[in-house]
Amino acid sequence: MVVQHNMQAMNANRMLNVTTSAQSKSTEKLSSGYRINRAADDAAGLTISEKMRKQIRGLDQASTNAQDGVSSVQTAEGALTEVHSMLQRMNELATQAANGTNSKDSDRQAIQDEIDQLTTEIDRVSETTKFNETYLLKGEAGTKTINMKAHDAGLKGTLTDNGDGTATFVMDTLNAGDKVSIGGKTYTIAGAADDVGDMLTKADITTKHQDVTINGKTYKYNAGQTGSDTAPKKDTIEAGWYAETPKDSGTGANTTINADYKDIDAFKNGADGKTIAVGTKSVSVIKDADANGIDDVDSSVISKEKAYELASKELLAANQIGDTEGKAEVTNKAGNQIDLNTNKGDGTFKIKVGQAKVANSLAFSLHVGADADMTNKIQVNIDAMDSASLGIKGLNVKDDSGNAATYAVDAISDAISKVSSQRSSLGAVQNRLEHTINNLDNVVENTTTAESRIRDTDMAEEMVNYSKNNILAQAGQSMLAQANQSNQGVLSLLQ
Structure with a gap:
């Protein structure tokens, strides 16, 4: 028996310290709710958790x-x-x-x-x-x-945006006799004598002998008759178009009755200032003494060149809306402003769109x-x-x-x-x-869930450890007390 070194007490004390330390950590984890309270608790886990x-x-x-x-x-x-x-x-x-x-x-x-x-x-x-x-x-x-954006001013045609601040408008082809709406007004495109001839030729009036209307008056074809000086005498009636049906004069003389218009050339030669129609087609031949492109008698009849000039003005008005920089322009293909004489239009318009500084x-x-x-x-x-x-x-x-x-x-x-x-x-x-x-x-x-698994205390599991350590601590204290009492037996030997 020795008294200098009580190994039982030392062992009990060491184990009690271990248990106390474990119990302290369990208490910290239970009270904080965190499994990791310092880097030493789980160095790798702490790094992952903080990330x-x-x-x-x-x-x-x-x-x-x-x-x-x-x-x-x-x-x-x-x-x-x-x-x-x-x-x-x-x-x-x-x-x-x-x-x-x-x-x-x-x-x-x-x-x-x-x-x-x-x-x-x-x-x-x-x-x-x-x-x-x-x-x-x-x-x-x-x-x-x-x-x-470029605008076509309601004109019939095709508008193409070139994507560079310009646009091209190609107006539908204007033919003599066509109706065109410009600026809310309806105009008739005037024609020339040749246009009248083309229209009548296409209608084949010489074969089909269709009625021809001039300024609203209808002329009908009459095949005519050959005159005779022998009994029964009759007049010569020229084949052609008449406003009224020709009749034999009944005078007994061979009189010649001339047609109002005997052929297409006759219609052409007398077309100036008149509106000539066959079927659904019509051509108004302009009478323009002052050369302004507008018929002297009927202002709704205009030349093709005048129509292009009016169209360019309407296109300009439509494209000037919102143009705070004054950049809108409408020109012909050569880049000139369209007029009736020098820079005539041809139905193709170059549009420079309006601009705004914003x-x-x-x-x-x-x-x-x-x-x-x-x-x-x-x-x-x-x-x-x-x-x-x-x-x-x-x-x-x-x-x-x-x-x-x-x-x-x-x-x-x-x-x-x-x-x-x-x-x-x-x-x-x-x-x-x-x-x-x-x-x-x-x-x-989901990331919080993963972080919780690393960082948070499993309260049920830790409570088991805490209860275990609590019991071990009580047992360690008891064993330490018993170990300290074991040396008392030495006193009986010293008596």
Whole structure:
């Protein structure tokens, strides 16, 4: 027996310290809820957990970013809803102003007043709509020049946008006798004597002997008869076209009755200033003493060259709407302004579209990921939506003819289309963001689950360890007490 070294007590004390340490760690885990409270608890697990935490918190903020993006997009799109409503009202007003029953002064002026107010309100909405102090509809610093859409002024033909700020309009072929509508007025294309001859030849009047109408008077073909000086005597009636059916004079003399028009050449020679028709075709031969391309008697009859000149003016008027820079031009193929004499038109018009100087498009990106990857950026672009950008600045509907209002309808239609396109783009971004938010929230949930398995305390399992360590601690304390008492036996030997 020894008293210097109580090995039983030392062993019991060592085991009690181990149990106490384990019990302390269990208490820490149970009270904090974390399995890892310091790096020593699980060095690798801590590294993985912190990496996951970075991703989780980054994705949480990315989801918030996307939600803020939805709010900003909804703000812009909501404002454009009202712009759409105002444009629809302006379309109604322009259509109303185009009607010929309006008083030239008061009615169209009242319509113009409302259009002016709506245009000003569109500008105000564009200028003031903002989200978190960011103006959404007035673009951003700097300017750019945009091209208006080309218009055909309601003329029959083919309009081709060349994509470089120019367009080409090819008017349907004009033939003598054709009806053409220019600027809301209907004209008849005048012809020459040769046009009359061509029309009558194509109708084959010499074989089919069709009726020919001249200035509304009908001439019918009569085969005529051969005169005779012998009994019974009869007159010579020339074959040809007569306004009234020719009759034998009954005088008994061989008199010659000449046809009003005996052949196609006769019709051609007497065509000046007349409208000649056969079947459904007609040709008006212009009588133009002052050489202005307009018939001296009937102002609705014009030459082909005059029609092209008038068409060029209407094309210019239609393409000047929204042209704040004064760039709109309409020329012939050679690039010259069309007139009646020097630079005659041929039915092909080169159009230089109008232009407007507007603010640059607003562009911002939404960061919707936890990493510094550019694919985590969702770009949002919003064009300036003021009246100049929409091509309706200075819209006028109060001219006497109503043509300006007619052309304004096209310009407003283009503006509606542009707002629709912008709203559609914003709607597409919003839908994308909503899917992004759903995906982010799903990733956060699953990553949090994985991080929880690494970091969180399994309370049931740890409670088992705690209970075990609690019992071991009590047992260790008891054994330490017993080991300390074991040396008392030495005293009996010393008595």
